Amino acid sequence: MTAELRHLRAFVTIAEEGTVTGASARLGIGQPALSRTLRQLEEHLGVRLVDRSTHHLDLTAEGAALLPRAASALAAAEAVLDPARLGRRPLRLGHAWSAAGERTVSLLRAWEAAHPDTALELLRIDDRSAGLAQGRVDAALLRGEPADLALLGLPLRTEWLLTEPRVAAVPDGDPLAALERVTLAELADRPIAVNTVSGTTTPRLWPEGGRPECQVEVANTDDWLAIIAAGRAVGVTVDSTAGFRPHPGVTYLPLTDAPALPLVLGWIDPPAHPLVGQLAVLARRIMSPEAGPHRV
CATH class of the missing domain: 3.40.190.10 (Periplasmic binding protein-like II)
Known part of the structure; x- marks a missing residue:
């Protein structure tokens, strides 16, 4: 069997809803067919993704590891297949609060100058991963030490930008x-x-x-x-x-005696948008101490 988008969509929806019943209603698919689709994905991967031993379904360790990748891949594929966005899909940049501070505008303007055909969408999402875990963004501005970010349980790649007092x-x-x-x-x-x-x-x-x-x-x-x-x-x-x-x-x-906090650009590997790498390069340049607070 070859895994298809419908298999990922079934898995992600079941994970988000917590029950096959809820996922079935959301997708408009019968419960037996949805359960069969999930089982096909598990057989294809050779692992169990969902623990069915309780009324409320829980993800296995393998399922939890797959979820952010599956959500990101599904979001990217659906955006690519949207005729209205073909050839000009925005690069979605998430943040939970404060974005890149005073350098946010400089980053947005520099991106517009360098990539006028691809919009950089800044999205505030109240989530520790700023939307990465749900596949709602392609990259995110994240704050925290590497050990803290590792607790997110995501296959992250990061580009260090600066350290904030x-x-x-x-x-x-x-x-x-x-x-x-x-x-x-x-x-x-x-x-x-x-x-x-x-x-x-x-x-x-x-x-x-x-x-x-x-x-x-x-x-x-x-x-x-x-x-x-x-x-x-x-x-x-x-x-x-x-x-x-x-x-x-x-x-x-x-605050004189509290440790500074790193700000990084993070994305799930492989990236969901082809220009994530160029965003990392540009963000690193804009955030560098030599750039000053308002360099474009």
């Missing part, structure tokens, strides 16, 4: 807002706003014995900013957020 975000009315800079210890006695979906800050940023006892969990950057502006918490982010996401009621301050 961390800053504290505090309510305007907080006494800390009057300071020129702060330390982690000065934040520790306040509730910490933690973006559990796409953020990179956790209590582990603080040393043992000095970690915050209270955290306020949010699911996106907008809620993170609103919680801080309301005076319910303080937060930690990178300095690009201060320029890219200013907010009335929030003051950003240099």
Whole structure:
């Protein structure tokens, strides 16, 4: 048997829905036929992709490893086969928050100048992988150390772009807002706003014995900013957020003793778009310290 797009589509939909019943309704395919398609894919690959021992289907380790590749390949194939986009499919660049900070506009303008026939679409997706895991983007701006990015479980290739200093975000009315800079210890006695979906800050940023006892969990950057502006918490982010996401009621301050955070361009290998490699080269040039903040 030769695997086809319908096999990947069946697998990805079943994984997203969590049940054959839900996937069947979404695809408009009978359950027996959908189960048979999944089984054919498993036989072709020689591995079991879905654990059928429970009412809610769970992916096996092999299924979890295949899912991002399958979603990316399916999205790329469907875009290529869309007659309306033939020959000019945009390059989709995901980010979870702050994109590339003040260099975002420079990157977009430089791409437009170099590749006028291929749009670079910037998509904010509230997800730690910025849409890569679901095949919603071709590449993504990701923040974190290599070990942190490895936890995403994706077959990632990355291009290091720069390292960003961390800053504290505090309510305007907080006494800390009057300071020129702060330390982690000065934040520790306040509730910490933690973006559990796409953020990179956790209590582990603080040393043992000095970690915050209270955290306020949010699911996106907008809620993170609103919680801080309301005076319910303080937060930690990178300095690009201060320029890219200013907010009335929030003051950003240099954080003197927190490690800087790498910003990388990441994509799933093999890339879903033929120009990902050229984006990596251009992004590295735009982000280099010699380029300055607004070079095009």
